[in-house]
Amino acid sequence: MFRPQIKVLDCTVRDGGLINQWQFNDDFVRKVFIALSQAGVDYMEIGYKSSEKYFSRNENGAWKFCSEDDLKRIVGGFEKTMKLSAMADIGRIDYEDIPKKSESVIDMIRVASYVKEVDKAISLAHHCMEKGYETTINLMAVSKVLEKDLDDALEDLAKSNVPVIYLVDSFGAMYSEQVHYLAKKYFAALPGKELGIHTHNNQQLAFSNTIDGIIAGINRLDATIYGMGRGAGNCPLELLLSFLKNPKFDIRPVIEIIQEIFIPMKAKVEWGYHIPYMITGILNEHPRSGMKIMSAKKLPDLRQYYEDLRDGTPLE
Amino acid sequence: MFRPQIKVLDCTVRDGGLINQWQFNDDFVRKVFIALSQAGVDYMEIGYKSSEKYFSRNENGAWKFCSEDDLKRIVGGFEKTMKLSAMADIGRIDYEDIPKKSESVIDMIRVASYVKEVDKAISLAHHCMEKGYETTINLMAVSKVLEKDLDDALEDLAKSNVPVIYLVDSFGAMYSEQVHYLAKKYFAALPGKELGIHTHNNQQLAFSNTIDGIIAGINRLDATIYGMGRGAGNCPLELLLSFLKNPKFDIRPVIEIIQEIFIPMKAKVEWGYHIPYMITGILNEHPRSGMKIMSAKKLPDLRQYYEDLRDGTPLE
Numbered sequence: 001m002f003r004p005q006i007k008v009l010d011c012t013v014r015d016g017g018l019i020n021q022w023q024f025n026d027d028f029v030r031k032v033f034i035a036l037s038q039a040g041v042d043y044m045e046i047g048y049k050s051s052e053k054y055f056s057r058n059e060n061g062a063w064k065f066c067s068e069d070d071l072k073r074i075v076g077g078f079e080k081t082m083k084l085s086a087m088a089d090i091g092r093i094d095y096e097d098i099p100k101k102s103e104s105v106i107d108m109i110r111v112a113s114y115v116k117e118v119d120k121a122i123s124l125a126h127h128c129m130e131k132g133y134e135t136t137i138n139l140m141a142v143s144k145v146l147e148k149d150l151d152d153a154l155e156d157l158a159k160s161n162v163p164v165i166y167l168v169d170s171f172g173a174m175y176s177e178q179v180h181y182l183a184k185k186y187f188a189a190l191p192g193k194e195l196g197i198h199t200h201n202n203q204q205l206a207f208s209n210t211i212d213g214i215i216a217g218i219n220r221l222d223a224t225i226y227g228m229g230r231g232a233g234n235c236p237l238e239l240l241l242s243f244l245k246n247p248k249f250d251i252r253p254v255i256e257i258i259q260e261i262f263i264p265m266k267a268k269v270e271w272g273y274h275i276p277y278m279i280t281g282i283l284n285e286h287p288r289s290g291m292k293i294m295s296a297k298k299l300p301d302l303r304q305y306y307e308d309l310r311d312g313t314p315l316e
Numbered sequence: 317m318f319r320p321q322i323k324v325l326d327c328t329v330r331d332g333g334l335i336n337q338w339q340f341n342d343d344f345v346r347k348v349f350i351a352l353s354q355a356g357v358d359y360m361e362i363g364y365k366s367s368e369k370y371f372s373r374n375e376n377g378a379w380k381f382c383s384e385d386d387l388k389r390i391v392g393g394f395e396k397t398m399k400l401s402a403m404a405d406i407g408r409i410d411y412e413d414i415p416k417k418s419e420s421v422i423d424m425i426r427v428a429s430y431v432k433e434v435d436k437a438i439s440l441a442h443h444c445m446e447k448g449y450e451t452t453i454n455l456m457a458v459s460k461v462l463e464k465d466l467d468d469a470l471e472d473l474a475k476s477n478v479p480v481i482y483l484v485d486s487f488g489a490m491y492s493e494q495v496h497y498l499a500k501k502y503f504a505a506l507p508g509k510e511l512g513i514h515t516h517n518n519q520q521l522a523f524s525n526t527i528d529g530i531i532a533g534i535n536r537l538d539a540t541i542y543g544m545g546r547g548a549g550n551c552p553l554e555l556l557l558s559f560l561k562n563p564k565f566d567i568r569p570v571i572e573i574i575q576e577i578f579i580p581m582k583a584k585v586e587w588g589y590h591i592p593y594m595i596t597g598i599l600n601e602h603p604r605s606g607m608k609i610m611s612a613k614k615l616p617d618l619r620q621y622y623e624d625l626r627d628g629t630p631l632e
Contacts, residue, residue, distance in 0.1 A: 204555060252623070259618045275554070301575075
């Protein structure tokens with residue numbers, strides 16, 4: 001039996017864009033949009049909502065900004081059966097740059113926040129709710145935070161009006177034990193709210209940790225096509241849809257677009273399980289040093305890299 | 317706290333050899349042997365014990381046979397801190413071709429068996445025990461067997477003297493739920509025996525299912541370096557050693573050999589997560605059709621392949 005409350009959000013363009021600064025052409029984004037719609041996915045997160053004051057269009061593709069013009073160029077002409085989401089980072093968007101929901105094709109804004117910024121996140125999320133959007137807060141990097149600080153943040157979130165809070169394994173460092181521990185903590189601290197989960201694949205646990213989230217009662221699930229995403233990538237959508245038994249999901253359009261676009265793309269753009277990302281994952285570190293290594297022409301001595309990162313030797 | 321009863325067996329050469337008919341040169345096998353010894357791995361499964369009557373040395377490398385001469389060429393001159401294992405398939409080895417333990421550098425023989433052949437497996441395993449070897453039976457392909465037949469096989473195994481029985485996910489089709497269900501069944505049916513687990517990575521669950529096996533009480537764990545193995549491969553040793561907290565394990569020699577040998581090798585030999593293997597995994601099918609596809613120059617229409625396999629359309 002499937003759980004009808006479960007909603008799948010695909011963030012291929014948003015998280016995958018962290019690899020190439022969202023330099024996707026329209027044809028790619030439109031094909032992803034169509035494939036996800038046909039697959040029965042509930043939400044497509046198409047990019048970040050950022051202000052052009054802070055980021056240049058020369059360096060960043062359209063999906064760093066998600067302007068209404070860009071969005072309409074993609075979804076125009078299609079019957080919209082799937083909701084669209086955009087992510088907002090605190091300090092990278094000004095309130096006045098967010099249009100009213102009635103003037104936007106975006107349905108949901110997810111606010112990404114570190115634990116220490118949760119008050120700013122709540123303020124931004126409340127603003128988005130007032131403008132008419134569905135809204136969530138995604139609490140990042142919680143595997144490296146003092147538990148007391150996390151508990152305080154959850155207390156603030158409990159008092160907020162934000163209805164959905166995400167458990168995020170930013171570093172791909174969690175095992176099933178941590179997922180269950182944190183899900184239990186979040187549910188206890190956030191009565192009446194719904195939980196989501198967003199995982200990274202540094203230890204090949206993005207999919208299994210998402211399943212553990214489901215077992216723990218989490219209903220909002222993030223995934224990306226072929227696992228595409230920053231560093232080791234995310235929970236692969238094709239695996240998740242196959243696991244979920246809801247007959248509304250159809251894996252075939254996802255297989256098709258993987259073959260047409262993502263297999264050739266993966267031969268050029270490196271994401272997925274690689275030893276530098278595994279090392280940041282097992283050491284519970286931000287993947288940035290791993291990404292730096294992976295972007296170099298030649299790998300450095302990986303044993304040395306592991307020892308340095310483990311021992312806290314500065315890399316630069 | 318770590319569980320001192322846990323023993324890790326690396327089957328890189330044995331399972332990886334299924335990709336290239338064990339055409340590994342001595343330098344490769346010796347480097348694997350040294351890296352595993354340094355890493356503190358408990359057992360290295362170095363190949364199959366097969367009779368030369370049934371297989372040709374022209375088509376198969378030395379590790380299809382594990383002759384004492386070949387073995388001594390590898391391990392000779394080293395202090396042996398790690399046990400060696402060989403796998404035996406029913407009908408591919410004659411009893412008289414197995415030397416006495418006192419005449420062999422092999423410590424353990426693992427008998428691989430389908431459920432329907434369990435009586436033959438028990439007979440071969442008893443023979444190996446009489447010759448002085450540690451012995452296990454690895455019950456394959458149990459995700460496709462009638463539960464009544466599995467229960468009968470477990471009853472036979474319970475009456476045998478074989479001390480260790482493996483739960484094997486041959487098709488990479490199991491989720492954590494199936495691992496826990498079967499582990500509970502095996503423990504209940506096999507009082508006094510120890511359990512092992514051997515997983516495949518078709519759905520990126522080889523590592524997480526091994527962790528679930530540990531949670532369920534399983535102490536014998538299979539893994540391979542960089543996940544190398546037939547089709548989608550196995551539980552990656554580097555991830556497993558990092559998860560286990562036993563201070564005797566050292567991940568660094570594994571990272572080193574991955575960089576020296578396995579990263580370059582993976583650029584030429586295809587193992588790991590690929591859509592054809594994912595499809596056989598989610599459909600609970602033998603990976604052979606996926607392997608056939610992957611060995612072709614050009615992938616066929618994967619959506620069509622999925623539909624055909626799902627609908628039982630013969631492929632050849």
